[in-house]
Amino acid sequence: MSPNALIPSHRKPRRPSASSRALRAGVTGGFLTLAVTGATVPANAAEKPVSETQEMPTITTALATSAARSADTAEQVAFNYERQALQDSAFSHAAKAAEKHKAEAVKKAKAEAKKKAEEARKAKEAAEARASRSSERSALSAPASTSTSTSTGTGSTATLVSFLKAQLGKAYVLGSSGPSSYDCSGLTQAAFSQIGIDLPRVSQDQSTQGTQVGLDNLQVGDILYWGSAGSAYHVGVYIGDGKFIGAQNSSTGIVERPLDYDMPTGAVRVL
Template sequence: MSPNALIPSHRKPRRSASSRALRAGVTGGFLTLAVTGATVPANAAEKPVSETQEMPTITAALATSAAKSADAAQQAAYNYERQALQDATEAKADEAAGKAKAAAEKKAKAEAEAKKAAEEARQEKEAAQARASRSETRSALSAVSDSSSSSSSSHATGSAASLVSFLKSQLGKAYVLGSSGPSSYDCSGLTQAAFSQIGIDLPRVSQSQSTTGTQVGLGNLQVGDILYWGSAGSAYHVAVYVGNGNFIGAQNPSTGIVERPLSYDMPTGAVRVL
């Protein structure tokens, strides 16, 4: 037997060492670790954990967060595009409204100018008609005056002269409504009293006197013609034409019985009873 047979060996026995390697994997959204055993030599040096540990894998929560961020970015882009379209539409609508307003204002201005022009034309027409009417009145008065001057000697005799004489004798007397003389008269009372002096019986009121006899034009008056104001049959005032473009009548309470030219108050018409 060898003298060293009973001496324990100082050599370290060979042993199996299990080294653990971490394997990381994502299964169903969870981090799983697989531990495997490997037989390595006993004298193999173990590496530091920092050299063998793998980087952690992105978890499901991180993935969900990233997806939400992407959705938010996409929604923001969509909102921006929609707002841009809305702004463009509103801008076009504002532009169209502005054009419509300008067109309406232009049309209103044109209508106002046309209305103004029409009104001016109407006023000018009325002014021309008024001038023509005044011219006709002056012509009628001139014709009356000429006619009276040329025929005064023949017409101012007899009954007409007596009529005029009576009327002139009443000048200055008072006007009293409903009175027929001898100290005061109203308009129809005076004419009735005057014509009664030459044997002509007239109705009492001016309405009836305006239809007695024959209607004559104001351009063809003769001494003794009855003048009336208002329409025939509804006259509100009467007087008597005395020649030379004048008439005598009981005018009103403030003037009494006076002699006035036709231009003082142009009558509407006349009737002839002589």
């Protein structure tokens, strides 16, 4: 053993280098800091990376959170715009549909009103016609049979009535003027031609021939008409005893009927 082994050394202990201190500080703080070999780093330089290293995660998280919030906001705004656009489109379609339904309802109401007005007009005309016929029937019930007490006559009226009775039972054919079938005005024209009187072909014109006479003053051979003078739709010939002969319709053909079977509107005298 050396005689100096137990003698404390007077050499100064070696101070750790700055890099060693930085290394220990880094390890102690939870971070490992590598120093360049042979470089001398001041003591305060070792602390700066620690601070920067600690702050970076915080900055990165904040940026990510902000970006996520911005994305959410943008998505919400886009969703709101899309929802508003859909609502606007739905409202527009609903408004157009409502307008269409309204127009259809108005059109239907007008058509119904027009139909009812037409029905009311026809009902009024029919009621007036029935009332007129009823009053005329009452007035004619006695005088019509006494004005001409017989269906036979002399001269032209007898020939006229004889021809008309010979046509009873024949068919009614619209536009026909004999000899096997007739319509109403065709029959009267053919009958009066037997006694040398030329009548127009249609009922409207026949109702304005000769002289207008009252239904309470009828004579054999008077032409009866239904409708109004100048626009009559049917004619027949009065044969006396409150009766007439006419080509009524396709179901009955040429028949003899009492006046109250279908009271005429007026009469004209051409004899």
